[in-house]
Amino acid sequence: MRTTALLLLALAAVTSAVTYHGYKVVSVTPRTTAEAQVLQKAVQLLQLQQWTHPHRLGVPVDVLVPPSLVYVFLSGLQAKHIPVQVKITDVQALIEEQVATRTPSTSLPRAFDHTQYHTLDEIYSILDGVEADYNSLVSSYTAATTYEGRPIRVLKVSSEESDTKPVIWIDCGIHAREWISSAVCQYILDQLTSGYGSNSDVTALLDTYDFHIMPVTNPDGYEFTWSDDRLWRKNRFPSGGALNCHGIDPNRNFDSDFGGPGTSDQPCSDIYHGTAAFSEKESQAVRDSVQALGSRVKIFFTLHAYSQLWMTPYGYTYDLPDNYDEQYRVSKVGVDALIAVHGTEFIYGNIADVIYMAAGGSTDWAYDAAGIQYAFALELRDQGSYGFLLPPEQIVPTGEETLAGIVAAINAV
Known part of the structure; x- marks a missing residue:
C-alpha cells in the first residue's frame, strides 16, 4: 500500500x-x-x-x-x-x-543502483555511502555552493594519501536534463571503487592516476528536472529579461571566447551565456577545482547527452588546436574501444565540425586556459530514438562502453 x-x-x-x-x-x-x-x-x-x-x-x-x-x-x-x-x-x-518504473523506497539509498535514475538527494546519499564504505580510497569535497544553496560535490578516488599522481578529471550533468550523464559518472565511480584490488586493470589504473569526479555539476537544474520540468537545461539563477526568465547555460559561461558563436545574450534562451564569463557557480566549480589541481590534470573529460560523439577543441572556431593530430589519435583509440563493447557507433573530431559552433565551453577552456593537452567532450547515447529520455535499462550498457573508451584513451596517452 x-x-x-x-x-x-x-x-x-x-x-x-x-x-x-x-x-x-x-x-x-x-x-x-x-x-x-x-x-x-x-x-x-x-x-x-x-x-x-x-x-x-x-x-x-x-x-x-x-x-x-x-x-x-x-x-x-x-x-x-x-x-x-x-x-x-x-x-x-x-x-x-x-x-x-522507479522502485520507491522508504529511505535514501547508500549503495550504487544502476537500474534506475536517481534524485539529487539519492545521488548524494549514495556518494556518502561510498565514501564511508571505501574510506581508504574515496574522499570528497565541495567545489562550490549553488545559487539555491546546494553543494557541487567532487569525489576523489585515490589509492594513496599523497597528492602526487597525475589526475583524470571527469564531470557530468552540467546540463540538467541529460540524466544519463550523471548516471554514467556514478557507474564509473562504482567500477573504480569496487574494482580496486579485485580487478587488475582497475587496480593498475588507480595505482597510476587519481580520479576527480563531479557527478552532478548542475544540481539546481537537475533538481528542477525532477520537480518542475524534465527537459530543463540551464541552472536556476534568475536571469531576468522582460519575461523574468531563469537560468544560464553553464557550458556557455566559461572564458573561451565568451559570448561568441553558438551562444545567446537573451535571458530566456537555452544557450544564454550570462552577464560575464564565470558568473555562475557551476562554471566556477569546474574552474576552481581544475586549477587547484594544476599541472597534475592530464586528461579532462566532460560527459553530455545525446548524439554519440567524442569531441576535441575547438567549439568557438573552426581552427584546430596545435596538438589536434594527437588528440584525434587518442579519440580514435577511445572510440574504437567504446564501439567494441556494444557496437554503439560514435563520430569523433573537433566540436565545431562534429556538432556545431559553441563558444564559452568547458572543453575549450580546459585546453586553452588550464593547459590540459587532452580535453574531450563526449555526447553519450542515443541518436534520438529517446534523446534526453534514455530508458534506465540503458544506463549499464552506456556506462560499460563509456568507461571502456575512457580507459583506452587514458592508456593511449
Missing part, C-alpha cells in the same frame, strides 16, 4: 509541473542548403525547441513540437519534400513511463 502511495506521489510531482502531453520529437533531415534554411526558418517562426542542431547536410535534426503546431510543422516540411520522421509520439507519456 505504501509503495503504491509513493508511486502516485512521484507521478503527481511530474504531472503537476510542466507537462508535455501530445508533444512530439520530429527528426528532420535536410539534404540541401535550401532545405536546411527552410527548417531553420520554420523553427524560428514557430519558436520550436531543437534537441539537436544541424552541423552538416544529411544529418537528422531533432525538434520538439507542441501538439498545436504538429500539423503545420509537418505539412510545411512535407510540402517541400523534406524527409521527416516522428521519433517520439508523446513526450509526456515517455516521461511518466520512466517515473513509473
Whole structure:
C-alpha cells in the first residue's frame, strides 16, 4: 500500500509541473542548403525547441513540437519534400513511463543502483555511502555552493594519501536534463571503487592516476528536472529579461571566447551565456577545482547527452588546436574501444565540425586556459530514438562502453 502511495506521489510531482502531453520529437533531415534554411526558418517562426542542431547536410535534426503546431510543422516540411520522421509520439507519456518504473523506497539509498535514475538527494546519499564504505580510497569535497544553496560535490578516488599522481578529471550533468550523464559518472565511480584490488586493470589504473569526479555539476537544474520540468537545461539563477526568465547555460559561461558563436545574450534562451564569463557557480566549480589541481590534470573529460560523439577543441572556431593530430589519435583509440563493447557507433573530431559552433565551453577552456593537452567532450547515447529520455535499462550498457573508451584513451596517452 505504501509503495503504491509513493508511486502516485512521484507521478503527481511530474504531472503537476510542466507537462508535455501530445508533444512530439520530429527528426528532420535536410539534404540541401535550401532545405536546411527552410527548417531553420520554420523553427524560428514557430519558436520550436531543437534537441539537436544541424552541423552538416544529411544529418537528422531533432525538434520538439507542441501538439498545436504538429500539423503545420509537418505539412510545411512535407510540402517541400523534406524527409521527416516522428521519433517520439508523446513526450509526456515517455516521461511518466520512466517515473513509473522507479522502485520507491522508504529511505535514501547508500549503495550504487544502476537500474534506475536517481534524485539529487539519492545521488548524494549514495556518494556518502561510498565514501564511508571505501574510506581508504574515496574522499570528497565541495567545489562550490549553488545559487539555491546546494553543494557541487567532487569525489576523489585515490589509492594513496599523497597528492602526487597525475589526475583524470571527469564531470557530468552540467546540463540538467541529460540524466544519463550523471548516471554514467556514478557507474564509473562504482567500477573504480569496487574494482580496486579485485580487478587488475582497475587496480593498475588507480595505482597510476587519481580520479576527480563531479557527478552532478548542475544540481539546481537537475533538481528542477525532477520537480518542475524534465527537459530543463540551464541552472536556476534568475536571469531576468522582460519575461523574468531563469537560468544560464553553464557550458556557455566559461572564458573561451565568451559570448561568441553558438551562444545567446537573451535571458530566456537555452544557450544564454550570462552577464560575464564565470558568473555562475557551476562554471566556477569546474574552474576552481581544475586549477587547484594544476599541472597534475592530464586528461579532462566532460560527459553530455545525446548524439554519440567524442569531441576535441575547438567549439568557438573552426581552427584546430596545435596538438589536434594527437588528440584525434587518442579519440580514435577511445572510440574504437567504446564501439567494441556494444557496437554503439560514435563520430569523433573537433566540436565545431562534429556538432556545431559553441563558444564559452568547458572543453575549450580546459585546453586553452588550464593547459590540459587532452580535453574531450563526449555526447553519450542515443541518436534520438529517446534523446534526453534514455530508458534506465540503458544506463549499464552506456556506462560499460563509456568507461571502456575512457580507459583506452587514458592508456593511449
